[in-house]
Amino acid sequence: MAEFRVPTKRDLRRIGDFCYEVPASFWDRMRVPARLYASETILDQILQDKSLAQLVNMATLPGVLLHSIAMPDVHQGYGFPVGGVLAADTEEGIVSPGGVGYDINCGVRLLLSDMQRQDFDKRATVQLVERLMRTIPVGTGEGSPIKITKRELDQVAREGAHWAVRQGYGEPSDIEHIEDRGRMDEADPDCVSDRAKERGYVQLGSIGSGNHFLEVQYVDRLFDQQAAQSFGLAENQIVILIHTGSRGYGHQICTDYVRIALESAARYGISLVDPELACVPFSSPEGQRYYRAMRCAMNFAWANRQIITHFVRQVWKDLYGTERRLRILYDVVHNTAKVESFEIEGRRVKAVVHRKGATRALGPNHALTPTPYKHIGQPVIIPGSMGTASYVLVGQSFDDTNFFNSTCHGAGRRMSRHQAKKKIFGEKIDLRDALEQEGIIARSQSKAGLAEEAPFAYKDVDEVVEVVEYAGMARRVARLRPIGVIKG
Amino acid sequence: MRRSSVSLNITSPPRQNQSRITPYLICFAMPVRPIIPMTLFSALKAMKRGFIAKPHTADCLLELYGETPEEIFDQSARALLHEMTGRSPEQVAAGKTISYDTITLHAPSLPWLLVDWLNELIYRYDVRHSYTVETRINRLECSPANQFTLHAEIGTVPVADDLAQIQFKAATYHDLRFERTPDGWIAQVVLDV
Numbered sequence: 001m002a003e004f005r006v007p008t009k010r011d012l013r014r015i016g017d018f019c020y021e022v023p024a025s026f027w028d029r030m031r032v033p034a035r036l037y038a039s040e041t042i043l044d045q046i047l048q049d050k051s052l053a054q055l056v057n058m059a060t061l062p063g064v065l066l067h068s069i070a071m072p073d074v075h076q077g078y079g080f081p082v083g084g085v086l087a088a089d090t091e092e093g094i095v096s097p098g099g100v101g102y103d104i105n106c107g108v109r110l111l112l113s114d115m116q117r118q119d120f121d122k123r124a125t126v127q128l129v130e131r132l133m134r135t136i137p138v139g140t141g142e143g144s145p146i147k148i149t150k151r152e153l154d155q156v157a158r159e160g161a162h163w164a165v166r167q168g169y170g171e172p173s174d175i176e177h178i179e180d181r182g183r184m185d186e187a188d189p190d191c192v193s194d195r196a197k198e199r200g201y202v203q204l205g206s207i208g209s210g211n212h213f214l215e216v217q218y219v220d221r222l223f224d225q226q227a228a229q230s231f232g233l234a235e236n237q238i239v240i241l242i243h244t245g246s247r248g249y250g251h252q253i254c255t256d257y258v259r260i261a262l263e264s265a266a267r268y269g270i271s272l273v274d275p276e277l278a279c280v281p282f283s284s285p286e287g288q289r290y291y292r293a294m295r296c297a298m299n300f301a302w303a304n305r306q307i308i309t310h311f312v313r314q315v316w317k318d319l320y321g322t323e324r325r326l327r328i329l330y331d332v333v334h335n336t337a338k339v340e341s342f343e344i345e346g347r348r349v350k351a352v353v354h355r356k357g358a359t360r361a362l363g364p365n366h367a368l369t370p371t372p373y374k375h376i377g378q379p380v381i382i383p384g385s386m387g388t389a390s391y392v393l394v395g396q397s398f399d400d401t402n403f404f405n406s407t408c409h410g411a412g413r414r415m416s417r418h419q420a421k422k423k424i425f426g427e428k429i430d431l432r433d434a435l436e437q438e439g440i441i442a443r444s445q446s447k448a449g450l451a452e453e454a455p456f457a458y459k460d461v462d463e464v465v466e467v468v469e470y471a472g473m474a475r476r477v478a479r480l481r482p483i484g485v486i487k488g
Numbered sequence: 489m490r491r492s493s494v495s496l497n498i499t500s501p502p503r504q505n506q507s508r509i510t511p512y513l514i515c516f517a518m519p520v521r522p523i524i525p526m527t528l529f530s531a532l533k534a535m536k537r538g539f540i541a542k543p544h545t546a547d548c549l550l551e552l553y554g555e556t557p558e559e560i561f562d563q564s565a566r567a568l569l570h571e572m573t574g575r576s577p578e579q580v581a582a583g584k585t586i587s588y589d590t591i592t593l594h595a596p597s598l599p600w601l602l603v604d605w606l607n608e609l610i611y612r613y614d615v616r617h618s619y620t621v622e623t624r625i626n627r628l629e630c631s632p633a634n635q636f637t638l639h640a641e642i643g644t645v646p647v648a649d650d651l652a653q654i655q656f657k658a659a660t661y662h663d664l665r666f667e668r669t670p671d672g673w674i675a676q677v678v679l680d681v
Binding site for chain 1: 607615657681
């Protein structure tokens, strides 16, 4: 068997305007080609880290269908790159806990207001941001704002957003505006360790740190009037973006099952080129237990974002009156593995679609497209970094095996956290002041946390979504710009 | 700060680890740009004890040095705390009452034991809301069946929100190393942020 060689630009074959492939002949352990969607500028950035090597590694996994895929926002992760998509046959293929990632159902939710940008001068924005910062638990030390019993935690794991709405954290209509209606069936808390439950118990209803945030934004530009109208988006409208996931509950489930997969893989004849690719057959007892535990974490994350939504709405009503509403546009998932079916070589194949830092993007009339958007396609929400734009796209895919109904999930990092901090502190940049000069009020628990997420640490989100559109994954509907940021 | 001072009765690491020894200078020639000046590298090398946090696109890569495997565990706890707070254990513990607890962990290899150890400290941060400011590795053993066991005592203080900078999700197995070199021991671990 040939030694692994790090792929370079010379190993890429251009197969479309924004599509490149490392052929399966590159390395004898690859079962399928490795496919990458990028512009030339983004490609050069991607080649700066180990993303391409990790994409090639993905293509070695048993049961992988057609190709491993990297989205234009891809960056180096561990095992899978962040921005990686892999579909594996449910009968012959694997499920990989590391291929979903530690923050299971990390995702974003967009709330639409009926207020306008002109309603928020600097003083009003500061008032809102500081009130949100005091109300929503954000940052490293902040725990759950609600008290639940351990039995209720298992109900959260089974019922997701439905549990939260039943407890009064939201409105019944919210459910229709969440991917998979905010609940995965077959979630089994008996497959979740006590340790994961302990971590989840103290963190339900909190945002956390890292790249998670809550932003107050306005609609800066519309690209597709018809879709914008269907979504209820208008220029200068104020919206709220919530970005968080399953917190310690999901992190511990991944930790537990990566270890189980590492210990079990050899027993199933699986040879790993990177331990974080640890996987087991989807149909194995270990694979099924992980799948059920992972679904608990997905449900936890939906309940988490639902509870945060409730507290944002409380702030909104306190500040602007009870007649003011915040409606959910949609809630999308970034880190997941779901069984979906595709037409491949004339037969219907069920696949475990791993999306690690990627978003499902379904077009009109797909069975899984939510009812309110069946006619136009689902909203896809792409968070940028603070100081730069976020986007609302509309899905176009209908069982598209070019990208397995997926698209990007953000701008994608291009600079390490250390480099970002070094630049900010080395050049004595006061990031909070710099953002304020741009009309963005930022509040963070720590200066370091803010510095690590500085806008220049990310790729150009405008270019990322242009690639997404030109590649046919999703279409631009609206661009959003922040006026307020709260971060851990 | 109490240091690891007990006698250590670790047996030799498995042969497979010995055979993958990477000379020190090759580590420094890796294509990852260090974030500290070379003079500090030289100092660390001379001390044979310490840690370096290296750039990693979205996460945190720690490189750990020690004269013994026990010191690697000790340094990993210091590195974790430093990355979480930007401070040393002494600074975080100043003026606070330290609580002590014992930890016993088992793993089939030293690298995996390091992952388990760091995940234990991350778990305690999340659930007990505490920073680990002292570590004493009482015993590190390897059974004839190559099962590694760590017995440690840790000292913790309550989390102070004004110190908190980042929270780690987990220690990962990606690019994981734990090896003996001619100059001592070196380990590498990537933490998910």
